Amino acid sequence: MTGATVTARGSAVVAGRPDEGTWTIDLSAVAETPDAALAQVGDRATALTGLLDELGIPAEKRSTTGVTVREEFTHTDGTRTPAGFRAQNLTTVRLSDPAGAGPLLQGATQRAQAEVRGPSWWIAPDNPARLEASRRAASEAKRKAQAYAEALGLALGAVAEIREPPAGASPLARASALTMAVDVDPGELQVEAQVEVTFLLEGA
Numbered sequence: 001m002t003g004a005t006v007t008a009r010g011s012a013v014v015a016g017r018p019d020e021g022t023w024t025i026d027l028s029a030v031a032e033t034p035d036a037a038l039a040q041v042g043d044r045a046t047a048l049t050g051l052l053d054e055l056g057i058p059a060e061k062r063s064t065t066g067v068t069v070r071e072e073f074t075h076t077d078g079t080r081t082p083a084g085f086r087a088q089n090l091t092t093v094r095l096s097d098p099a100g101a102g103p104l105l106q107g108a109t110q111r112a113q114a115e116v117r118g119p120s121w122w123i124a125p126d127n128p129a130r131l132e133a134s135r136r137a138a139s140e141a142k143r144k145a146q147a148y149a150e151a152l153g154l155a156l157g158a159v160a161e162i163r164e165p166p167a168g169a170s171p172l173a174r175a176s177a178l179t180m181a182v183d184v185d186p187g188e189l190q191v192e193a194q195v196e197v198t199f200l201l202e203g204a
Contacts, residue, residue, distance in 0.1 A: 005199060005200055009195070010140030011192065012134075015190060017188055019123055020096050021118065022118055023119050025108050026089075027048065028088045028115070032084050037086060048112040055107070061093060067089050069086070142156075156202070161198040162196070163197075
């Protein structure tokens with residue numbers, strides 16, 4: 001049986017608390033000219049920057065993800081009529097503490113007349129849930145390989161190869177509904193790990 005091997009795949013799903021939530025802040029204004037629309041959005045962006053500074057959100061946790069200016073039209077009885085110009089500025093803000101979401105949402109809507117969308121939750125690579133899922137997947141692969149070997153009257157030998165297919169995280173619980181106090185609960189995410197382990201086989 002020299003050189004004989006068995007390969008088994010193990011998988012596991014573990015629930016874990018997200019490390020970070022991403023929010024998109026949309027600043028938009030319509031005016032008769034592009035410059036006027038941009039000026040209005042610029043004033044709101046200044047107000048938003050002041051808010052983010054007050055909340056202590058560092059520069060590396062915020063980024064401008066889009067600036068656009070386009071002409072607006074109204075449509076009546078098949079006729080398209082110019083209706084000014086819309087300027088838009090999109091800012092992405094990442095929060096590691098869900099408690100900061102309330103002040104961000106309230107401040108952005110009240111002080112910058114912004115539309116806020118989100119959150120999108122994220123689990124870091126070093127989150128304990130990811131490591132636990134990996135451990136459980138490896139244990140399952142070993143149990144399967146052991147069962148195959150025993151069924152064939154063989155013994156499980158040393159590990160010859162370990163391969164990790166791509167794995168991801170999917171929502172297990174979404175944010176709770178926003179209340180007047182803007183209480184946001186990230187819930188948990190489902191972290192999945194998969195691994196393929198090849199073992200040498202030894203004669204019984």
